[in-house]
Amino acid sequence: MPRRPLALRTYLAYAHGRKAGSGAGRVPLPERPAGPLIWAHGGDRESGRSLGNLCARLKQQAPDVTVLATGSCTTCPESILADVPPELPADVTRFAQEMRPEIGLWTGSELRPALMMALQDAGTRLFALGAAGDGYTTPSPRWAPDPVPGTLGLFDAVYPASEEAERQLRRLGVLPTRLRAAGPFMPAPLPLTVREEDHEELAATCAGRPIWLAAHLRAAEAGDILSAHKRAVRLAHRLLLVLVPENAEEARGIAAAAAASGLRLCRWDAGELPDDNTQVLVVNDGDDLGLWYRLSPVTYLGGSLVAGHGGHDPLEAAALGTAILYGPNVGKHLPAYTRLAKAGAARIVQGDSSLASAISALVAPEQAAAMAHAGWEVITQGADQTDAVIAELLETLDMVPAGGEDD
Known part of the structure; x- marks a missing residue:
């Protein structure tokens, strides 16, 4: 494995130093189900809802997938809910090794470098969805070098929220080969059924x-x-x-x-x-x-x-x-x-x-129809990116063995 950037190594040293005096208890983890597992973390209410909509659509095409939801991702049906572990080496390593998700989906601007490193070490493929170009935060102390660029570099695929975000992510060092087509991350909920x-x-x-x-x-x-x-x-x-x-x-x-x-x-x-x-x-x-x-x-x-x-x-x-x-x-x-x-x-x-x-x-029918058509165009724009994300997730699942299967 390539040597990690100085900022990430400094952050890990800081996280190890926090361990003794943190007083944090072990976060309970659910039992890992058999078959493919996708961990989905919602960083805020809006992105968590969108992430839940995405996972619901993914499960329509891959019903054997189980979703482990943390943060604000609470809307995916039949998902397993859990707390995201604190940024302590033992906790993030335990989460990564016991849950062993094939894929991790991350939304929001609050990055967790130790958790991302532990998941990468465990073989999880990491996706950043609706990625902003700025405003990222980490628990890193102010005296330490900024771990944001190094943390963004841990993601296998980054979907920028806009073209401006894509330019900013490039300036932060995200490799062009890992950047995907820009667009707002706003998957619509599954359409309601009609008899x-x-x-x-x-x-x-x-x-x-x-x-x-x-x-x-x-x-x-x-x-x-x-x-x-x-x-x-x-x-x-x-x-x-x-x-x-x-x-x-x-x-x-x-x-x-x-x-x-x-x-x-x-x-x-x-x-x-x-x-x-x-x-x-x-x-x-x-x-x-x-x-x-x-x-x-x-x-x-x-x-x-x-x-x-x-x-x-x-x-x-x-x-x-x-x-x-x-x-x-x-x-x-x-x-x-x-x-x-x-x-x-x-x-x-x-x-x-x-x-x-x-x-x-x-x-007047033409007035309402014009508004409805504009709404449909918004849904269609979001659907294009949703389809692209799901296609890449399915391709990734085909490439990696399910972590919950017996050896």
């Missing part, structure tokens, strides 16, 4: 009617949604609103607000279908949310007009071809909303009045 029979029946029932959807709705914002609908109906008399709550608890408050609104209701879960007089279709849960996205050219995504929820992932809706409206409280998903808004696929509203105006403008 085609239901879609065809409802599309025929509502033929010619403009429809808009309030999805992942909270009871506290139901009043604004219903008020906006009343305003919009004055200009589009056949306009139909579909209300889909975030959960069963919110559903009760939403149903009560709808009943008190004076609008003509239809209750989907009672087996009712909308007729020409129906103004609001009330749904009890999100089981058929894919159906409602497909039917509705325009969607307001809930949890965003009221504070405390942080909004909902807009890529879910954009992937099914609907224009997106949202309120100002989307902090949990701000990068995704920002990207969609810049592309013209999403529009912010501030309350019932601006929501009503937006709905009235988007009743």
